[in-house]
Amino acid sequence: MKQYAYYQSCINESMTREVDRSIELWQHDLGIEMVKLHESTCCGGSNLDYVSPKHFALVNARNIAAAEKMGLDLVVSCNTCLMTIRSAKKKLDESEALRNEVNEILGKEGLEYRGTSDVRHLLWVLIDDVGLDAIRGKVKVPLSKLRIAPFYGCHILRPSSVLGKDNPMEPTSLDQLLDALGGKTINYDHKNRCCGFHTLLVAEEESLNVAAEALQEAIDEKADCIVTPCPLCHTVLDGYQAKALKKSGSHGSIPVYHLSEVVGLALGYNERQLGIRRHIVT
Amino acid sequence: MSDSVIHQKEESREVTFRVHRFNPQVDSKPYFDDYKIRLEKGITVLRALNYIKEHVDASLTFRAFCQAGICGSCAMRINNMSKLACTTQVWDELAKSREPDVIKVEPLRNLPLIKDLVVEMDPLVEKMKGYSNWVESRIPEDEWGRKEFLVSEEEFLKYDKATDCILCASCVSECTILRANKEYVSPAVLLKSYRMNVDGRDSFHEQRLAGLVKDHGVWDCTHCYRCQESCVKHIPIMDAIHGIREDAIAERGTRDTSGARHAEAFMEDIEKKGKLVEATLPIRTNGVVWTMKNLLPMAFKMVLKGRTPPPPQLVKSTKDIEKFREEFKEMTGHVAKDHAKKTGE
Numbered sequence: 238m239k240q241y242a243y244y245q246s247c248i249n250e251s252m253t254r255e256v257d258r259s260i261e262l263w264q265h266d267l268g269i270e271m272v273k274l275h276e277s278t279c280c281g282g283s284n285l286d287y288v289s290p291k292h293f294a295l296v297n298a299r300n301i302a303a304a305e306k307m308g309l310d311l312v313v314s315c316n317t318c319l320m321t322i323r324s325a326k327k328k329l330d331e332s333e334a335l336r337n338e339v340n341e342i343l344g345k346e347g348l349e350y351r352g353t354s355d356v357r358h359l360l361w362v363l364i365d366d367v368g369l370d371a372i373r374g375k376v377k378v379p380l381s382k383l384r385i386a387p388f389y390g391c392h393i394l395r396p397s398s399v400l401g402k403d404n405p406m407e408p409t410s411l412d413q414l415l416d417a418l419g420g421k422t423i424n425y426d427h428k429n430r431c432c433g434f435h436t437l438l439v440a441e442e443e444s445l446n447v448a449a450e451a452l453q454e455a456i457d458e459k460a461d462c463i464v465t466p467c468p469l470c471h472t473v474l475d476g477y478q479a480k481a482l483k484k485s486g487s488h489g490s491i492p493v494y495h496l497s498e499v500v501g502l503a504l505g506y507n508e509r510q511l512g513i514r515r516h517i518v519t
Numbered sequence: 520m521s522d523s524v525i526h527q528k529e530e531s532r533e534v535t536f537r538v539h540r541f542n543p544q545v546d547s548k549p550y551f552d553d554y555k556i557r558l559e560k561g562i563t564v565l566r567a568l569n570y571i572k573e574h575v576d577a578s579l580t581f582r583a584f585c586q587a588g589i590c591g592s593c594a595m596r597i598n599n600m601s602k603l604a605c606t607t608q609v610w611d612e613l614a615k616s617r618e619p620d621v622i623k624v625e626p627l628r629n630l631p632l633i634k635d636l637v638v639e640m641d642p643l644v645e646k647m648k649g650y651s652n653w654v655e656s657r658i659p660e661d662e663w664g665r666k667e668f669l670v671s672e673e674e675f676l677k678y679d680k681a682t683d684c685i686l687c688a689s690c691v692s693e694c695t696i697l698r699a700n701k702e703y704v705s706p707a708v709l710l711k712s713y714r715m716n717v718d719g720r721d722s723f724h725e726q727r728l729a730g731l732v733k734d735h736g737v738w739d740c741t742h743c744y745r746c747q748e749s750c751v752k753h754i755p756i757m758d759a760i761h762g763i764r765e766d767a768i769a770e771r772g773t774r775d776t777s778g779a780r781h782a783e784a785f786m787e788d789i790e791k792k793g794k795l796v797e798a799t800l801p802i803r804t805n806g807v808v809w810t811m812k813n814l815l816p817m818a819f820k821m822v823l824k825g826r827t828p829p830p831p832q833l834v835k836s837t838k839d840i841e842k843f844r845e846e847f848k849e850m851t852g853h854v855a856k857d858h859a860k861k862t863g864e
Contacts, residue, residue, distance in 0.1 A: 247795040252826050276839045278793040283742050284785040287761035288768060291857070295850045296789060299843070342849050346842045395744035396757065405748045406600050407615060424617065426599070431695040431743035438804040439778045440739040441813060446699035447741070476826070480817060515824050 239366060242304035242354070243271035244322070246315035246468065247279050252476075253468035255512025256314055259497040260359070262511065263504045266375060267367045271312060274303050280321040283392070283435060290328075291338075297325030298339040298350035305354045314359040314497060316467035317435075320392035323356045324399045358393055360466045360496060361402055364410055369417040377505035379419025386460035387411040387422050388451065388474065388493075390467035391431050405429070411466060411496070418503040425458050427451040432470040437477070442484075448473045449485035456489040466496040476517050492518050530560050532620065534609060536567060538579065539625040540635050549632075551623075552576070558609055564622065565593050565604035568636075581636040588751065591687030595636050596625040601689035601749050627692035629701070643688055646704060650730055652711040655723035668720045681714035681759055683752040690746035690756055702735040706746035706756050709737060713759035716766060728767060737763045738778020777804050790847050793840050 249256045264270055277300045279285075285293040300322060304311035313319045329336050330352050340349050363372065389408050397405040406429055412422045433447030452474060455463050465471050473481075475493040482489060494502075494513065501511040508514055533555060541549035554571045565583055572579045581604070583593040588606040595604055598612050604624075612622045630638040658666050690706040697703045704712075712731055716724050731737045737760060746756045764782065773783035781804040788795045801810040 247797060250794070251797050252821070276843075278843060279785065279789045279795045281789065282785055282795060284782045285789065287765040288782050288786045289850075289854060290765075291854050292786065292789070292847065292850050295846065299846070338853065342846050346846065391743040391745075395748050396755075397748060398755075405744075431741055431745070433695070433699075433741060436696065436739055436741040438781055438801055440696065440700075440735075440741075443696050443699040443703070443739060444741065447695055450699075476817065476821060515826060517820055517824060517826070 238265065238268055238270045240270045240272055240309055241312040241357075241362065242307050242309040243273050244277055244280075244300060244304075244311055244313040244318060245273055245275075246313060246318045247282075248315060248468045248472065252472055253495070255515050256468050256495050256497050259495065259501045259506070259511045260314065262506055263497075263501050266504050267363070267372065267500075269362065269367060272307065272309065274300070274311070276303055280318045280325075283317050283321050286321070286324065291335075294325055294328060294335055295339050295342060297322050298329055298336075299343055299346075299348060301326060301329075301354055301356065302343055302348040302350045305351055306348060308354075310355045310357055312357050312359055312362055314466070315469060316358070316390040316392035317469055319356065319358045320396075320399060324396075326352070326356055327399055358402075358466065360393065360410055360414060363414055363500070369413060372414070372417045372500075376417070376419055376503045378503055380415065380499060380503055381419045381421070383420050383461045384459060385415050385420045385422050385499075386425060386455035386458065386463045386491075387415060387428050388432070388455075388463045388465040388470055389429055390465055390470040393466055394429060411464070414496070415464060415499070418499060420464075420499070420503075423455075423458050423460055425454050425460075427454045432465075432467075432473040434469040434473045437473065444473070445477065445481040445484050448477055449481040449487065452478060452482060452491060453485065453487055453489070456487070456491050460491065463491055463493045464496060464499050465493065468495065471495055478518050490518055492516065531557060532560075532613070533557050534567070534613065535621045536571060537621055537623045538568075538571075538636070540579075541632060542578075542580075542634055552579075553621075560610050562609050563605055564597055564607045564609055564612065564624070567609055568604060568624070579636075580634045589685065591685035591751075594627055594687035594689045594692070594751070596623075596627060596692065598623055601627055601692040603687060603689070603751050606751065627688055629692050629694060629697045629705075630688060638688075640688065642701070643686070643691060643705065643707060646708045647711060650704070650708055650712050651723050651727055652708065652715055654715060654718055654721045657720060657722040670719065674717075674719050677717040678714040680754050681710055683754055684710055684714075685752060687751055689749045689751055693745040693749040695741055695743045695745060696739050700735065700739075703739055704731070704736050706740075706760070709740070709763060710754065710756050710759045713762050716763065725770070728763070728770060731763055732767050732771065732776050732778070737767065738776055738781075780804050790844070793843055 278296055280297055281293050301311055329350055389411055394403055394405040394408055403410045408429055415422050431447055433444030437444045463474055471493055498511045498513055536554045537551050539549055540552050554575055568581055584590045586605045588603055593604040597607055598615050626632055626636045627638045633639055694706050697705050712727055715721050716727055740760050744757055750756055768779055773779045784800055784803045801814055
């Protein structure tokens with residue numbers, strides 16, 4: 238059983254609790270175990286970095302150092318947490334002065350940022366560690382009836398200088414995983430585009446336009462559902478779906494699944510077990 | 520396949536350019552023309568378009584000038600990405616094409632279309648003017664020519680990368696928010712404003728910043744990083760956007776805009792609780808009235824599905840959060856020292 242330090246994203250502890258719940262269900266089936274990092278704190282959600290760059294470095298050095306203390310890689314299942322923590326790691330790895338300053342403070346808690354743990358998305362762990370062939374071999378209920386619109390979300394792709402795993406404008410990783418689960422994915426413009434989450438409370442109209450356009454393209458392409466590896470994208474595309482589509486004058490609707498849920502469905506778990514009934518669009 | 524065939528395939532190929540066409544004087548809507556031409560390896564998209572114009576279809580219209588990635592005139596969308604035609608190799612694009620041997624060429628997005636691959640740049644120029652994106656000298660006009668500015672290397676490094684911008688508008692074309700609202704300031708304008716605001720010779724910083732925090736300004740950016748990813752000069756545009764935000768909070772505080780209040784809420788929650796309390800974020804960003812008006816019906820649905828409060832489990836043990844708070848406070852001390860050092864200089 239390969240272990241990982243699992244970063245608990247704020248949103249997965251409140252609005253999208255079904256993400257962690259579904260991972261817990263199937264993790265051992267795939268030979269992996271996510272050990273929750275209870276002492277971790279909010280990553281700053283792509284905001285703290287400009288409010289206070291030094292606090293941003295401290296908070297995330299501490300999150301990573303807690304994983305390093307366990308000798309494990311840090312795994313996250315929220316795109317923005319991934320991008321945010323990785324960008325802090327990049328800054329820390331590039332600056333000895335910043336590392337020293339942060340470690341002087343963390344030392345009092347018995348923690349030290351050394352840069353030994355990688356920070357990875359659950360999707361990357363599934364592809365690179367578990368392996369697509371192994372996943373294919375474990376599938377009990379192939380997603381073959383579903384025509385899926387993969388929605389990557391920005392912060393698993395961009396900035397590529399921080400993420401660097403997939404092509405930031407022509408990504409394939411999620412398509413590969415969905416293919417291994419037996420699903421058929423569609424190629425559409427919005428698969429690499431933005432959901433609008435980060436401006437929902439600041440420029441709501443613009444955010445809803447962004448979300449509506451993505452949803453409408455998936456509907457027009459006759460997708461049965463959208464699958465995303467990011468709970469923030471899910472919150473907009475599912476929770477705000479009715480509001481966004483009403484505003485754009487559309488009458489359609491489309492279910493949106495978390496990556497962790499479709500893995501669970503393919504491994505034989507049902508909608509109730511996976512928490513899919515908690516979605517707004519069902 | 521013999522070696523000579525492989526060799527031939529690598530050195531010369533038949534390529535289809537699927538080019539966006541639109542002449543407002545005769546066409547009711549845009550369409551695509553396919554031009555199939557044999558090309559040698561090493562040729563750029565711009566040279567291929569020039570070949571088409573010279574030998575196949577003289578009516579094809581596009582803008583180009585320097586052919587060396589300096590003037591920015593030939594920015595267009597090539598295989599779904601805004602870039603310069605003159606620095607884009609056909610062979611590189613063929614490797615990325617969704618349809619084998621087909622390269623799609625379209626005009627930039629988010630700017631009014633004039634014809635085929637040519638867009639109107641005036642809206643971008645007008646926005647540049649709107650934010651006074653030039654150096655307003657600190658030296659009074661009557662002293663011009665008699666005094667000079669000395670710019671230190673440290674100061675120059677703050678805007679060195681931003682000065683690489685050639686105003687090609689690739690970032691403008693890829694911007695998510697501009698696509699949703701044409702009033703939005705746009706990444707190229709924010710980059711230029713940042714560049715002017717950190718220039719020690721400039722005297723317009725305060726007024727420019729006041730304009731940037733207004734509606735459709737710096738707080739509307741949704742952090743999608745498409746601008747940065749499409750920048751033909753690899754300028755970290757998001758660093759500039761975040762730089763303006765950092766400056767806005769430092770100079771204007773966190774209470775004057777919803778964007779600043781939203782950002783500050785993250786800092787507050789982390790400091791006090793370790794975790795973000797999303798349930799109250801709308802109220803802290805936009806107030807009770809806005810939240811009731813805009814989010815109540817949706818919040819009701821979410822509560823029915825168990826999606827809203829209880830708030831997240833905060834950092835587990837009291838011991839942990841207390842230690843964390845002490846660390847956070849200690850860093851606040853460091854930041855205050857940095858600030859004092861900076862202002863003392």
